Amino acid sequence: MQTPALPVPESRPLVPPSLRGVAPVVVALPVLALFQWLLGGADFASYLLSVMGVNIILAVSLNVVNGMTGQFSIGHAGFMAVGAYISGVLSLQLKEVALSFLPVAASDQVLFMLSLLVGGAAAAACGFLVGLPSLRLRGDYLAIVTLGFGEIIRVVVQNTDSFGRALGLSGIPQASSPAMVYFWVFLVVLAARRLAGSSHGRSLWAIREDEVAAEAMGVDTTGYKVRAFVFSSFFAGIAGGLFAHFVPIINPGSFTFVRSMEIVVMVVLGGLGSTTGAIVAAIFLTLLPEGMRSLFSALGTEGSLAQRVDQIRMPIYGVLLVVLMLARPQGLFGSKELWDVLPRWLPRKRRGLA
Amino acid sequence: MAQLLQHLINGLASGTIYALVALGYTMVYGVLKLINFAHGDVMMVGVYMGYATAFALGREARASLLGVAVVFAVAMLGCALFGFLIERFAYRPLREKPRLTALITAIGISFALSYGFQLDIGFLPGASPRAFPEIITPTEWLIIGDRDVVVWNWQVISLLIAVGLMVGLQYLVFGTRFGRAMRAVSWDHRVAALMGIPTDRVIALTFMLSSALAAGAGLLYAIKDTSVSPLMGLYVGLKAFVAAVIGGIGHVPGAVVGALVLGLVEEFVVGYAASTWRDAVAFGFLILVLLVKPGGLFGRVAAEKV
Numbered sequence: 001m002q003t004p005a006l007p008v009p010e011s012r013p014l015v016p017p018s019l020r021g022v023a024p025v026v027v028a029l030p031v032l033a034l035f036q037w038l039l040g041g042a043d044f045a046s047y048l049l050s051v052m053g054v055n056i057i058l059a060v061s062l063n064v065v066n067g068m069t070g071q072f073s074i075g076h077a078g079f080m081a082v083g084a085y086i087s088g089v090l091s092l093q094l095k096e097v098a099l100s101f102l103p104v105a106a107s108d109q110v111l112f113m114l115s116l117l118v119g120g121a122a123a124a125a126c127g128f129l130v131g132l133p134s135l136r137l138r139g140d141y142l143a144i145v146t147l148g149f150g151e152i153i154r155v156v157v158q159n160t161d162s163f164g165r166a167l168g169l170s171g172i173p174q175a176s177s178p179a180m181v182y183f184w185v186f187l188v189v190l191a192a193r194r195l196a197g198s199s200h201g202r203s204l205w206a207i208r209e210d211e212v213a214a215e216a217m218g219v220d221t222t223g224y225k226v227r228a229f230v231f232s233s234f235f236a237g238i239a240g241g242l243f244a245h246f247v248p249i250i251n252p253g254s255f256t257f258v259r260s261m262e263i264v265v266m267v268v269l270g271g272l273g274s275t276t277g278a279i280v281a282a283i284f285l286t287l288l289p290e291g292m293r294s295l296f297s298a299l300g301t302e303g304s305l306a307q308r309v310d311q312i313r314m315p316i317y318g319v320l321l322v323v324l325m326l327a328r329p330q331g332l333f334g335s336k337e338l339w340d341v342l343p344r345w346l347p348r349k350r351r352g353l354a
Numbered sequence: 355m356a357q358l359l360q361h362l363i364n365g366l367a368s369g370t371i372y373a374l375v376a377l378g379y380t381m382v383y384g385v386l387k388l389i390n391f392a393h394g395d396v397m398m399v400g401v402y403m404g405y406a407t408a409f410a411l412g413r414e415a416r417a418s419l420l421g422v423a424v425v426f427a428v429a430m431l432g433c434a435l436f437g438f439l440i441e442r443f444a445y446r447p448l449r450e451k452p453r454l455t456a457l458i459t460a461i462g463i464s465f466a467l468s469y470g471f472q473l474d475i476g477f478l479p480g481a482s483p484r485a486f487p488e489i490i491t492p493t494e495w496l497i498i499g500d501r502d503v504v505v506w507n508w509q510v511i512s513l514l515i516a517v518g519l520m521v522g523l524q525y526l527v528f529g530t531r532f533g534r535a536m537r538a539v540s541w542d543h544r545v546a547a548l549m550g551i552p553t554d555r556v557i558a559l560t561f562m563l564s565s566a567l568a569a570g571a572g573l574l575y576a577i578k579d580t581s582v583s584p585l586m587g588l589y590v591g592l593k594a595f596v597a598a599v600i601g602g603i604g605h606v607p608g609a610v611v612g613a614l615v616l617g618l619v620e621e622f623v624v625g626y627a628a629s630t631w632r633d634a635v636a637f638g639f640l641i642l643v644l645l646v647k648p649g650g651l652f653g654r655v656a657a658e659k660v
Contacts, residue, residue: 070454072454072457072458074461140389140453140457141599141644141648143389143457144389144595144596144599144640145640145641145644147592147637148596148636148637148638148640148641149637149641151592151633151634151637152634152637152638155630155631155633155634156634158630159628159630159631257588261461261465264458264461268458308473311469311472311473311481312473314465314469314472315465315466315469315470315473317462317465317466318461318462318463318464318465318466318467318469318470319462319466320462321458321459321461321462321465322444322459322462322463322466325448325455325456325458325459325462326444326447326448326459329448329451329452329455
């Protein structure tokens with residue numbers, strides 16, 4: 001399609017157009033390095049930040065399928081499990097290997113990156129396998145098939161010796177760091193935002209609004225749905241891989257239906273289709289249990305209440321979903337982004353394509 | 355051969371229980387086009403109602419025929435009321451909204467129930483499973499050969515109850531005015547409303563009926579398993595749901611066939627392969643069926659009209 005020629009601004013752009021895609025990454029790396037250095041050895045803080053980052057990656061990637069494309073996947077934890085186990089097993093195998101031409105720390109990070117990518121690719125392949133047949137079906141069937149897929153993954157892990165069966169996999173090198181996690185957070189947000197404004201993204205929005213109309217306008221609905229699915233499961237696999245490299249042990253209990261639902265709640269709460277909404281919801285829902293825990297223990301009333309926060313969280317999520325659907329079915333932000341809902345006196349992003 | 359027969363009997367027995375739950379999914383889907391994800395958890399609530407009633411009756415009274423009838427009646431009526439409340443306050447306000455909204459609500463209710471019941475605050479029972487009182491004492495009903503094949507009395511009783519409820523349901527849907535109204539709403543609820551059918555009342559009654567069936571099935575399941583736990587609804591519900599989809603969701607006899615097939619498949623996997631693979635096989639079978647026949651065994655994939 002030919003777009004009419006736009007008036008070209010006279011001033012030279014700051015970054016040459018060919019490098020514009022790389023520029024944010026180049027800017028982000030030193031910031032993340034500084035951030036890692038500032039954090040130093042604060043164990044709990046870096047653990048919490050890593051969990052938060054993993055949740056952001058999961059929520060933002062699920063938002064591409066559930067929000068932008070209007071499908072409903074409730075098996076995101078399954079893809080996360082694939083990434084976690086594949087990259088975990090690979091890292092265990094590569095534990096003794098060191099690349100001789102690099103210093104030890106650098107070589108570890110290179111190998112870690114490699115196993116992350118393999119885990120992500122395996123998850124993406126699973127996303128393709130699950131997506132291809134089920135996306136021909138209507139939305140609610142997809143929900144069941146993704147749910148079934150998650151359960152199948154869990155059972156397969158429980159029955160495979162090299163995945164540690166129900167006991168789990170321990171001794172995976174703790175190669176992850178908040179900087180690494182937030183590097184991937186950064187990548188997924190960048191990718192999701194650029195996708196939202198691209199011609200691919202417009203096809204996804206069209207499918208969400210009306211699948212029949214989109215098909216009539218020549219959008220290859222199945223193709224785009226599968227692509228959205230592969231995109232989302234790749235990043236879920238990466239999130240799983242990151243997770244596996246900073247927790248002491250991974251077992252099938254970390255990747256149940258409950259985990260998937262947590263991610264769905266994040267996406268729905270933030271607003272179906274809003275990337276920044278998903279980020280805000282992921283941060284909020286990661287910090288909320290911690291906040292409640294410290295509040296209860298600070299109050300000193302009933303020490304058991306502080307320990308029960310995790311238990312109480314689940315029914316609250318359920319009620320939250322119901323109340324949200326009744327009161328504000330589009331979620332807090334709808335499909336708007338953070339800068340669209342900021343108060344008027346704050347700097348806003350110009351309207352238009354992202 | 356005897357082993358095969360035994361597995362066949364066990365498979366059919368668990369299949370009939372799935373069938374009763376699956377009928378609930380299929381009826382609600384028929385009238386509302388909604389996957390009622392909370393159905394299994396409504397069933398769980400019903401089982402706890404039966405549990406409380408059985409305890410209130412005491413040891414002697416609950417083992418008598420009348421006692422068993424009271425337990426079933428309280429659980430089924432209580433559950434019908436519960437289903438009515440859920441429909442009235444959670445689903446009805448969303449009826450004209452996109453279908454995904456109602457699906458998310460249903461998942462929310464399911465979550466709130468199955469995890470809410472795991473708390474031990476107030477009257478809530480807590481997470482650990484409890485022994486279900488023996489309202490029907492398990493005895494061998496029929497023994498063939500040298501204990502080669504054993505048929506238990508609860509298997510016969512649940513088969514009879516299940517078949518009775520199914521025949522009743524078939525009559526209700528195809529032989530009564532209410533059934534005709536239900537089928538009309540299922541066809542097109544707007545047109546049905548124009549023809550003077552009280553759609554709200556029909557939908558509410560369908561919900562009550564499916565919840566009552568679920569409570570009955572849940573009690574049979576609890577008698578078989580001799581335990582109740584807050585998570586039983588999630589698992590039995592998922593299996594029954596898989597059965598309904600295999601049979602073609604919205605199709606009443608299809609749900610029964612799907613449930614029997616699923617019960618048999620699971621039983622044979624447990625019997626001849628490994629019991630740990632049972633859950634994966636159910637879902638694998640589902641994906642396989644959907645691949646070959648996207649609408650399930652008996653369902654039709656209707657072209658979407660614009």
